[in-house]
Amino acid sequence: MIHSDNLFLVRSDLGTTTEQKSGNEWFVTVSGGGDFQADFIQTKGPLSVTVILAGEDSKCQLNCVYLCNDNNKIDIDFKVLHKSKKTTSSQQIKGLSADKGEVSFNGTITIPYDSQECDGRQNHRGIILSDYAKISAVPQLEIWADDVKCAHGSAIGPLDSDQLFYLQTRGIPATEAKKLLLSSFFNGFMTPEFDTFIHEWMAKNV
Numbered sequence: 001m002i003h004s005d006n007l008f009l010v011r012s013d014l015g016t017t018t019e020q021k022s023g024n025e026w027f028v029t030v031s032g033g034g035d036f037q038a039d040f041i042q043t044k045g046p047l048s049v050t051v052i053l054a055g056e057d058s059k060c061q062l063n064c065v066y067l068c069n070d071n072n073k074i075d076i077d078f079k080v081l082h083k084s085k086k087t088t089s090s091q092q093i094k095g096l097s098a099d100k101g102e103v104s105f106n107g108t109i110t111i112p113y114d115s116q117e118c119d120g121r122q123n124h125r126g127i128i129l130s131d132y133a134k135i136s137a138v139p140q141l142e143i144w145a146d147d148v149k150c151a152h153g154s155a156i157g158p159l160d161s162d163q164l165f166y167l168q169t170r171g172i173p174a175t176e177a178k179k180l181l182l183s184s185f186f187n188g189f190m191t192p193e194f195d196t197f198i199h200e201w202m203a204k205n206v
Contacts, residue, residue, distance in 0.1 A: 007041040007197060015058065024048065030058040030120075031085070039190055040064040041197060042095075044072040051077045053087035061090045064197060065190060068101030068133070071134045075104045082111040082118040091122040094189060095132035096182065098205055105137045109152070113144040122152040127185065127204065128158060180206055 012018060014032020019027040025048045030036050032055025040047060042064065051060045060080060068074045080089040091110060097103045109120040126135040139152040157183050167177035179202060186198050 001192055006043055006045065006047070006050050007104075007194060009039045009194070010017045011037040011190060015055070026050065028060070029051070030056040030060055031056050032057060034058045035192050036060040038062055039048065039194060040076050041190070042066045042076060043068065043201070044074060046075040046077070048077045050081075052083055053088070053089065054079045054083050056084050056086050058084065059088045062092070063188065063190065064091075064093045064095075064106075065194070066093070066095030066097075066103055067198065067201050067205070068103050069098040071100050072102075073102045075119040076106070078105075078116070078122075080108040080109050080120065082109070082115045082120060086117045087115065088119045091124075092125070092189070093124040094186060095135070096127050096129055096202075097135045097158040098204075100130075100132045101134070103135045105135075105154075106140070107149060108140045108142065108143040109139070111145050111148055111150070116147040120144065123148070125185075126156040129155065129159075129184070130136065136187075175206075177205075182206060 013110050015031040016036045017029045024046050028036050028051045030053050040128050066074050078091050091107050111118050122139050124137050128161050135156045137154040139154050
């Protein structure tokens with residue numbers, strides 16, 4: 001499905017209640033044994049997703065790619081509440097900021113005291129493609145239970161100069177080398193339909 005310049009693909013089972021507002025704001029409740037999965041591509045504007053894992057053995061997986069250029073601004077806010085025990089969540093975010101694009105990512109995993117045996121993961125990777133582009137990330141873990149598995153990480157920076165140099169020594173022009181590395185960065189991360197959109201965006205903007 002397409003909303004403006006942003007794309008999303010939502011997959012869920014009968015154990016999930018989803019409320020969408022204007023394509024950019026989502027509230028999801030997952031009951032016991034339910035599974036919510038969603039892929040997002042954000043090229044401008046805000047995206048807010050709140051998921052409540054309300055029942056035992058409920059799961060969610062949030063994947064997001066942001067592609068920011070010109071003077072666009074992107075604000076991404078992911079919140080996952082492990083309200084019940086034995087719940088599992090994954091947040092995977094990757095993106096690019098070019099020209100004078102500005103990206104802000106905030107991601108939170110909350111596990112209350114009585115929600116034991118939970119597993120929460122969050123990973124963010126951002127690549128800056130110009131001296132004027134910006135990416136900021138605030139990953140947060142709010143863990144009150146003691147029997148959990150949780151991890152988060154965030155890395156922001158330019159493309160690896162050594163990798164670019166290596167490709168150029170093999171006769172690959174700088175622009176093509178950059179596109180090869182960016183294609184590898186996103187390889188296999190999204191569905192084939194979304195992969196096509198990502199590569200078309202890079203062909204026009206990188």
